Amino acid sequence: MPRRFLDDAPPEAWGPPERTIPVRRKPGFEPAVQRWSFQLPDDCAQLRVAFLGAQGPDDATIEDDGFADWIERQVVGHASGPTVVDRARFTDPAGLRNHVVAAYWVDEARHLAWRDDPAVRRWWDAPDRVRARTGLWQEILRVPRDRQESIYWRDYPAGLMRSDAVDVYPTPYCGYYGAMRDRIPLAAVDPLDGPRDAVLAPRAGRDGFGQRWRIAPPHDLAVIRSANTWGRMDDGQLADYRAHLSGPLEHGMAFLREAPVVSGCASLRMMRTHDELGAEVPEDHALGHFLSLRHMERWAEGHATHAAIFGAAISRYRRYGASNQLRTWHEVFILPEGDQRFEYVNCHPATGLLRWFDGERLDG
Numbered sequence: 001m002p003r004r005f006l007d008d009a010p011p012e013a014w015g016p017p018e019r020t021i022p023v024r025r026k027p028g029f030e031p032a033v034q035r036w037s038f039q040l041p042d043d044c045a046q047l048r049v050a051f052l053g054a055q056g057p058d059d060a061t062i063e064d065d066g067f068a069d070w071i072e073r074q075v076v077g078h079a080s081g082p083t084v085v086d087r088a089r090f091t092d093p094a095g096l097r098n099h100v101v102a103a104y105w106v107d108e109a110r111h112l113a114w115r116d117d118p119a120v121r122r123w124w125d126a127p128d129r130v131r132a133r134t135g136l137w138q139e140i141l142r143v144p145r146d147r148q149e150s151i152y153w154r155d156y157p158a159g160l161m162r163s164d165a166v167d168v169y170p171t172p173y174c175g176y177y178g179a180m181r182d183r184i185p186l187a188a189v190d191p192l193d194g195p196r197d198a199v200l201a202p203r204a205g206r207d208g209f210g211q212r213w214r215i216a217p218p219h220d221l222a223v224i225r226s227a228n229t230w231g232r233m234d235d236g237q238l239a240d241y242r243a244h245l246s247g248p249l250e251h252g253m254a255f256l257r258e259a260p261v262v263s264g265c266a267s268l269r270m271m272r273t274h275d276e277l278g279a280e281v282p283e284d285h286a287l288g289h290f291l292s293l294r295h296m297e298r299w300a301e302g303h304a305t306h307a308a309i310f311g312a313a314i315s316r317y318r319r320y321g322a323s324n325q326l327r328t329w330h331e332v333f334i335l336p337e338g339d340q341r342f343e344y345v346n347c348h349p350a351t352g353l354l355r356w357f358d359g360e361r362l363d364g
Contacts, residue, residue: 002038002161005154006169010039013171015188023188024178031175032317033324037150037183038160039167040106047143047160048105049333050082051287055096055347056134059089059278062099065134066123071101074120080113084163088271088285089278093257094348096135100271100287102225106165115140124345130210130363135347137354140340141223147192147334149183156327158227158283177301177310180332181293192334194220194292200261200356208349212363215344215353219337220292221266226330227273227285233325240319241326245312252305253286263303264295267352289353293334 015023040047052075054067062068075081082103089099105111114120123129129136151174152161161168173182181187198218206213228249230238256265266289273283290296300306317324343362344354 001157001164002166002168003164004167005036006039006167009037009169009172012039012185013037013169013173013183015182015185019188021188021191023173023182025173025176025182029176032314033175034170035151035174036154036161036168037152037171038163039169040145041165044106044108044145046108046145047148047333048108048111048140049143050103050105050138050140051100052103053098053100053137054134055092055098055137055351057096059097059099061133062097063278065132067099067134067136070123074117074123075101075103075114078114078117078120080110080117082114083107083165084160086159087274087276089274090269090271092269092348092351094350096348098269098271100269102159104160104163106160106163127363130212130346132346135209135351136343136345137347137351138341138343139352140342141333141335142339143333144186144336146185147336148332149180150329150331151180151183152329153327156229156232156329158327158329159225159331161329178297180300181297184293184332184334186334187293192220192222192293194218194294198291200264200266200291202355203357203359206349206354206359208344208347208351208354210346211361212345213343213354213359213361215342215357215359216337217289217335217340217342217353217357218291219335221335221340222290222293222296223333223335224288224290224296224330225285225332226288226328227283228326228328229281229283230326231282232327237320237325240316245309245316245326248305248308248312252303252309255303255305256288256299263299264291265289265299266291266356293332296332 056062086102257268273281
């Protein structure tokens with residue numbers, strides 16, 4: 001659980017006083033539901049978020065090939081391990097199972113001690129990993145504190161909100177188009193649009209299997225982790241969710257996954273949350289990578305698939321009011337260039353960012 005639930009938003013949440021880009025919240029607007037965001041400690045200049053994954057033909061092969069043991073010994077159990085971790089699994093479009101751990105560090109010294117520990121890298125860097133039965137991928141984000149935003153429910157701890165290293169506060173920006181941008185402090189003075197010439201164009205020569213690649217994402221790549229849970233719903237609300245909201249969610253995610261060049265969504269993974277013993281949790285979440293915040297907003301505000309999701313969600317809030325049992329949350333990270341680690345070992349070529357952007361082959 002967070003250190004504290006604050007009564008009011010801290011000054012940082014409103015954006016810097018030298019704001020040059022106006023907020024999109026209309027004067028006097030009151031959200032239908034109050035939502036919450038995390039506040040990093042004052043001495044935390046940047047956040048580290050790691051997505052660590054293994055892929056293989058089935059769960060048993062992944063479990064037998066050492067990934068779970070490496071996670072427990074060298075991530076969760078490490079002396080400088082993360083403040084909180086989540087686990088998930090999914091089957092990707094290539095038909096491979098993926099096990100994923102999301103890990104958060106709010107202490108940079110602890111992250112560096114973990115990252116630079118030879119024992120942490122030894123299994124991952126072993127030359128025979130490119131010939132193993134499973135592939136590995138890691139996407140380790142460096143996120144300056146003014147390049148992130150989050151939105152949670154107070155009564156449903158999730159993501160970084162579960163860490164006792166952060167505070168949680170009622171965000172002044174929620175419930176309208178543009179609120180996501182308004183919650184990012186740097187967006188008060190920077191449009192975060194990324195390079196104007198950034199496009200998604202497949203790179204030749206990246207077969208993936210039997211290779212080790214490190215990819216350099218472009219400036220302002222936007223990463224979103226967005227989840228919803230049906231675990232608290234009674235039979236009536238669950239039936240309503242399945243009848244009116246789950247379909248639009250599936251259609252929207254399918255569009256992003258199947259139309260990367262059009263949408264600017266370089267990667268979209270739909271995952272089922274699991275507990276530490278490997279049992280399913282009634283929560284799905286998407287992990288998406290967009291060329292920029294502008295591309296994410298273009299889908300969110302201008303495409304029919306998102307309009308259907310937003311409309312169904314707002315209708316639900318109005319229908320159930322305070323008795324609504326649906327819980328959703330998301331975190332958004334806008335990445336600057338430099339010190340971002342996207343690494344793919346023996347993975348199929350459509351994994352994550354492997355087929356896009358500049359890259360370096362590390363295995364010769």
